[in-house]
Amino acid sequence: xxxxxxxxxxQMHTVEGMMAAVIMILVxxxxxxxxxxxxxxxxxxxxxxxxxxxxxxxxxxxxxDYDTTLGGMSTSPLKKSILDWDGSQFVLADGVTYQGxxxxxxxxxxxxxxxxxxxxxxxxxxxxxxxxxxxxxxxxNVIPASNNQxxxxxxSMIWNGDPSDNAVTVSKVLAIHNTEISTxxxxxxxxTGIPAVAPTSSSDLYNLVIVKLTLWRM
Amino acid sequence: xxxxxxxxxxxxLAKDTSGQMSIDFLAGVAIFTLAFIYIFTFIPSMFxxxxxxxxEMTMVADRVSTVLVNDVLLVESPDYNANRPNVIDxxxxxxxxxxxxxxxxxxxxxxDRLYNVHVTLVIDKPTDPTKYRxxxxxxxxxxxxxxxxxxxIVVVSGADTVYDTSTPQQSISYSVTPGESNVGILTVTVW
Numbered sequence: 001x002x003x004x005x006x007x008x009x010x011q012m013h014t015v016e017g018m019m020a021a022v023i024m025i026l027v028x029x030x031x032x033x034x035x036x037x038x039x040x041x042x043x044x045x046x047x048x049x050x051x052x053x054x055x056x057x058x059x060x061x062x063x064x065d066y067d068t069t070l071g072g073m074s075t076s077p078l079k080k081s082i083l084d085w086d087g088s089q090f091v092l093a094d095g096v097t098y099q100g101x102x103x104x105x106x107x108x109x110x111x112x113x114x115x116x117x118x119x120x121x122x123x124x125x126x127x128x129x130x131x132x133x134x135x136x137x138x139x140x141n142v143i144p145a146s147n148n149q150x151x152x153x154x155x156s157m158i159w160n161g162d163p164s165d166n167a168v169t170v171s172k173v174l175a176i177h178n179t180e181i182s183t184x185x186x187x188x189x190x191x192t193g194i195p196a197v198a199p200t201s202s203s204d205l206y207n208l209v210i211v212k213l214t215l216w217r218m
Numbered sequence: 219x220x221x222x223x224x225x226x227x228x229x230x231l232a233k234d235t236s237g238q239m240s241i242d243f244l245a246g247v248a249i250f251t252l253a254f255i256y257i258f259t260f261i262p263s264m265f266x267x268x269x270x271x272x273x274e275m276t277m278v279a280d281r282v283s284t285v286l287v288n289d290v291l292l293v294e295s296p297d298y299n300a301n302r303p304n305v306i307d308x309x310x311x312x313x314x315x316x317x318x319x320x321x322x323x324x325x326x327x328x329x330d331r332l333y334n335v336h337v338t339l340v341i342d343k344p345t346d347p348t349k350y351r352x353x354x355x356x357x358x359x360x361x362x363x364x365x366x367x368x369x370x371i372v373v374v375s376g377a378d379t380v381y382d383t384s385t386p387q388q389s390i391s392y393s394v395t396p397g398e399s400n401v402g403i404l405t406v407t408v409w
Contacts, residue, residue, distance in 0.1 A: 027258065035262045040273065048276050052369060059287070059371035063304035064399060066373055074298075077399050117401040120342045121371055 045166050049217070056121065057170035057213050064117060065172065075184065079174050081114035082133060082157075082209060083185040087147030087192040090115070090158050095123065098158070102150045115158065118213075126218050130163065132156040134210040135194045142210070145192040167216035176206040275366025275408050278327065282335060283368040283406040285326040290314065293375050306372045308339060308380045308392070308402070316355035334359070336407040341374055341400055345391045352382035352390055358407070365409045374400040 039047040064078040075083070090109045093099035098115055100106030109115045118129055132155070133145040146155030178196070181188050188206075189195060197207045291306035299305040315321025316335050327333050334356040344350050359365075377393040392400045 027254075030258060031261045035265045051280075056369060056371050059304055060401075063371055063373040063401070066302055066305050066375075066399075067298040113397075113399055117342070117371075117399065120401055121403060 050166065050168055053127065053168045053215050053217070054170060057168060057215050060117060060121060061170060061172040061211060061213060064114060065174070075180055077113040077117075078172070078211070079176065079180070080184065081112045082174065082211065083176070083180060083188065084112060085109075085133070085157055085192065087145065088150055089146065089152055089154075089156055092119070092123070092128075092158070092160055101152070101159070109158070118158070122215065127215055128160045128163075128218050129158065129216075130154075130156055130160055130214040131158040132212045132214075133192070133194075134212060135207055137195070143193075145194050145209070147191060148193055163214050163216045164218070167214055169212060169214045171210055171212040174209045174211060176209055177204045178206050179204055181206050272364035272366050275364050276368070277366070278333060279366035279368040279406050279408040282325050282327065282408060283370045283404065286337070286406065287370045287372060287404060290324060291372075297375065299375050304370070304372050305375050306402075306404075307376065307378075308341075308374045308390075309378050311337065311339065311352070311354055311380060312382075314354065334409050338405040338407075339372075339374075339380070339390075339402055340405075341390055341392055341402040343392065343395070343398065343400055345393055349388060349390050352380050352388050353384045354382055357384075359409055363409050365407060367405065367407045370404045370406075372402045372404050374402050 037045065039045065061078065064081075065076040067074045068076060086108065088103065088106065089101040090098040090106075091101055093104075097107055098109040098112075098119075100108075114131070118131070122129055134142050135145055136142055144155040146152065152159075176188075176194075185191070194207050194209065197205060287306065288303045291308070291310050292302070293300050293305055293307045295301065314324070314337075316337075319332065322328075322333060322335065325335065327335070336353065336355040336358060338351060338353050340351045374392055377391075379389055379391040381387055381389045
């Protein structure tokens with residue numbers, strides 16, 4: 001008979017096996033529980049990293065909303081980007097130029113100031129971004145604006161995918177005026193579906209628009 | 219005395235019923251336990267290898283960048299964008315004194331410690347494509363130092379040429395193009 005079979009009780013080997021298994025599980029539990037990820041530990045959820053991303057997003061939306069004197073009327077580059085938008089969705093194709101999702105040959109967003117600024121600022125740091133435009137309808141619902149011809153799951157201006165867990169969102173409210181519509185974007189309602197909020201009143205306000213920018217590190 | 223019954227022959231560890239451990243068994247278990255505990259404490263640091271002690275520097279960098287972008291570098295009136303946050307006059311970077319205590323006080327830094335501040339500006343559309351970045355302030359440190367950094371997005375207003383303080387000297391020129399904005403990234407590093 002070989003060594004293992006000399007003794008047919010078998011209890012010692014079982015106890016040794018149990019002890020070994022218990023020790024291995026104990027080590028795993030202690031190691032996993034002791035790696036604590038806090039808001040200050042060096043990871044992509046670090047508080048300062050998130051704060052910096054939020055600051056950069058806010059800075060971008062604030063700084064692009066400056067006064068210009070195009071044609072004697074002050075329309076900021078941010079507002080002009082929305083007025084020039086044709087309502088369709090764009091994606092950063094190959095990481096180089098914007099391309100329409102529904103009409104892949106459409107690269108018209110490349111001349112858009114908001115898109116260019118976003119590309120310059122965030123592309124080189126490996127930060128992805130989504131830009132969505134919202135407006136409020138008569139019943140108080142906040143609706144994303146898009147071209148009615150193209151039905152999409154996420155109506156947006158720039159859509160680079162679903163954001164990851166550590167994403168940051170910043171937003172800005174802009175007021176669009178009737179004079180701007182008649183000068184720059186006569187097809188604004190047909191393109192984006194954003195209606196005039198009070199067509200018959202004498203005020204110059206067309207509607208309020210919320211620009212929502214989502215940023216996340218890839 | 220019972221006839222016919224032999225006492226069981228014990229072998230190995232169980233031969234001796236006095237209950238004492240042998241020295242080599244003790245040495246083996248001690249070495250095993252020590253190695254075990256060492257691995258316990260070593261493995262968690264494998265998952266979070268980067269420990270940073272630069273919380274103070276990060277706060278200082280945030281504060282300096284806020285002061286620069288919201289106060290010190292703003293455009294003077296009667297420009298359209300005078301006193302608008304994040305719209306800056308890049309030429310003002312040349313006149314900030316990063317070496318003396320009075321100069322640093324204007325950046326919101328005060329106290330006993332003489333911080334080292336380094337400011338970098340990168341512009342999207344300079345008129346000369348080979349020159350896109352200027353550096354001001356102390357040179358980056360060698361070796362392992364705690365560094366705090368803060369990035370802000372700005373729009374550079376007007377048209378000008380900015381000369382920096384690095385060697386060899388770099389400069390960027392930017393101009394006004396209707397329908398385009400000169401977006402820039404201002405990076406403040408403090409140590």
